[in-house]
Amino acid sequence: MIKYYSNKTVFLKIGLSLVCWLAVVNNACAQTLNPDLYKWTFTLGLGLNSNSVIDKNFSQLPYSGNGLGLSGSITYQGRLIQQQLNLTYGMATLQNKYYNSLYATYFTANYSPLFCLNNASNSAFKILAGPQIAMQYARRNYSGFVNNNSSFEFSTSLATSIEISYSIIPIGLVLKNKIAVPVFSYMQQPAFGFATFFANSGSQNSVKNSSDFLVPNKFYRIINNFTIDKQLAPRHKILLSYNLDFYKINTIREVKSIHNNLIVAYSYLL
Amino acid sequence: MVKNKIKTVACLLLTLFFLGGCKKTFNQPQSNPEAVFNELWGFMDKHYPMFAIKEIDWDKTYAQYKNRVKPGMVDAELFSLLNQLLFTLKDGHVTLMSATDTATYLGFYKNYPLNFNLANIKNNYLFNDFKKAGPVMYKIVSNVAYIYYASFAQNISDAELDIFFNDIKATKGLIIDVRNNTGGNPANAEKFFSRLINQKTLVKYEVIKNGPGRNDFFEPKPFYISPNGQTYAKPIILLTNRLCFSTCNDFALYISLLPNAQIMGNPTGGGAGLPYNYILANGWKLQYSATYTLSPKMRNIENGIQPNRTINFEPQDENNGKDIILETAFNTLSLE
Structure with a gap:
């Protein structure tokens, strides 16, 4: 027998489940998430990146290369949740194997409120999970192309993320890995027959973009961040961070991209 | 016990790290x-x-x-x-x-007469005495202005157009010679044309693909050009041949819309699409037309713009240093 529920009932059940789950999480982590006095962490880092991209509107050949990047984050350690905003900017010159080049820039912004999943009050091992809002903008300018010389992607995704961390207290090291996978995304690209620059744009703006709401079979992205941080002094930390941002767009403008960033950063705790 | 826990966690983190980082680049496509x-x-x-x-x-x-x-x-x-x-x-x-x-x-012009010899024009009609304004050369003879624009790939500025149109404002007619102009930047053609109109003019429709299917197109996009500066409203004759291609073909379409203009010479070469590039898996570069153009009356102009008056050189004309197309245009305007 199939039982049908009205939308109202379903939302009520989901709401109640969330409240119960938050209560459990709160109980488990209330003492854990804020063990010290510092609620705010400000981090700023410089990085080297390695990138590879295939935009099938321009070529099936991968373009790869290295560049520089900046990264910053603000973390708020609340009683119930850890909220983090990460910003990354990178630029690189990429080449295919025939030395055709492109200049790539990208910007990402991720916001995630994370809840503790384990009873970590007596453990150095922590698992946090929660939603993430992940935004990214990538732009590529191709050298030697006449009219269709550039393209871009902009996406905003609702993602699920999980962070696993382990503190090696005697030596003041924390190992942390955070992974996020979008489940639902809004994506903007140039429309099929367009580039971001369109030559016949004298008296009007002829550029057209396409916008889509996409699920993972159309826009698959994985954002992984591995960090080792070392407490230097009560308010100061140094971090070595490795980020991977891979995405694959299966719209009529197919794009695959990998950004690998190695970042050295400094954190100030407040 | 604690050590085992540390090892487990470290292994887990390292696995995630290496799983995440194992893909640094993509595989090369097959290029056989x-x-x-x-x-x-x-x-x-x-x-x-x-x-x-x-x-x-x-x-x-x-x-x-x-x-x-x-x-x-x-x-x-x-x-x-x-x-x-x-x-x-x-x-x-x-x-x-x-x-x-x-x-x-190159078949769009190879099987057609060129009907153009720039040296003859310079030597026998301009007498190597002409003015230049950026990429164009021009001269006023018997109150008729002649201008030659060799390539729309050479940019013309508003200041250069100001100089030219100011110089010819008192003339009774204008001959615009775009023979052998194989196109270039559409903005130059639009800029020039904007000096010949006194109201915003629908000059063409652009047809652009919106998907991979053969019939996937956006609605034809109207394209307008607005007047800029003082308008030249006297009779105009455009001289064309088959090497007037791409942007030049568009320019001939624009001129054909003017009530005070006519086209003489040969049909233009077409090439009304906008070229895009693509790099193949073996590194070869492909240029292809990504769009096509329709006239304001929704006619396809890919095969060129027909002149109002078709004129061809006789073989002896060129040898004798004559340009019968230019002469016909000049005589027509002189009699206006």
Whole structure:
């Protein structure tokens, strides 16, 4: 027998489940998430990146290369949740194997409120999970192309993320890995027959973009961040961070991209 | 116990780290002759917009040429085969470039008389005494202005157009010579045309693909040009030949819309699409038309703009230093 529920009932059940789950999480982590006095962490880092991209509107050949990047984050350690905003900017010159080049820039912004999943009050091992809002903008300018010389992607995704961390207290090291996978995304690209620059744009703006709401079979992205941080002094930390941002767009403008960033950063705790 | 826990966690983190980082770049696509042939055919199948208006059966073309692709064929043979495939499109914007060779369809002008000799014009009509304003040369003879714009790839500024149109404002007619102008930046043609109109004018529609299907197009996009500066409203004659191609073809379309203008010479060469680029898996660069243009009356202009008056050189004319097209235009305006 199939039982049908009205939308109202379903939302009520989901709401109640969330409240119960938050209560459990709160109980488990209330003492854990804020063990010290510092609620705010400000981090700023410089990085080297390695990138590879295939935009099938321009070529099936991968373009790869290295560049520089900046990264910053603000973390708020609340009683119930850890909220983090990460910003990354990178630029690189990429080449295919025939030395055709492109200049790539990208910007990402991720916001995630994370809840503790384990009873970590007596453990150095922590698992946090929660939603993430992940935004990214990538732009590529191709050298030697006449009219269709550039393209871009902009996406905003609702993602699920999980962070696993382990503190090696005697030596003041924390190992942390955070992974996020979008489940639902809004994506903007140039429309099929367009580039971001369109030559016949004298008296009007002829550029057209396409916008889509996409699920993972159309826009698959994985954002992984591995960090080792070392407490230097009560308010100061140094971090070595490795980020991977891979995405694959299966719209009529197919794009695959990998950004690998190695970042050295400094954190100030407040 | 604690040590085991540390090891487990460390292993977990390291696994995630290496899983995440194992993919640094993507695999290279296959670049054997068959793969490149299929890539080129498939890319054009999705992106070339003019199969229907040129009445080309692209599937049949695939069947014709596919059997001629051999696994061991050398680059020169593959290049030649791909060019033969592309030449079936009869499109002067379609070009294939390897590291050592470039091939473009030239049939749009090769089988037609050029009807143009710049040296004759300079020597026998301008007497090597003419003014220049940026990329154009011009002269006023018997109150008729003559201007030659060799290539729309050479940018003309508003200041240069101001100088030119100020110089010719008292003339009774203007001859614009765009023979052998194979196009360039559309903005130059638009800028020039904006000095010849006194109201915002619908000059063309652009047809752009919106998907990989052969009939996937956006609605034709109207394109307008607005007047800029003082308008030249006297009679105008545009001189064209088959080498007036691409942006020049568009310019001839714009001029054909003016009530005070006529076109003399030969039909223009067409090439009304906007060229885009693509790099094949073996590194060869493909240029292709990504759009096509319709006149304000929704007529396809891919095969060129017809002149109001077709004039051809006689063989002895050129040898004698004569330009019968220019003379006809000059005489027409002189009698106005």
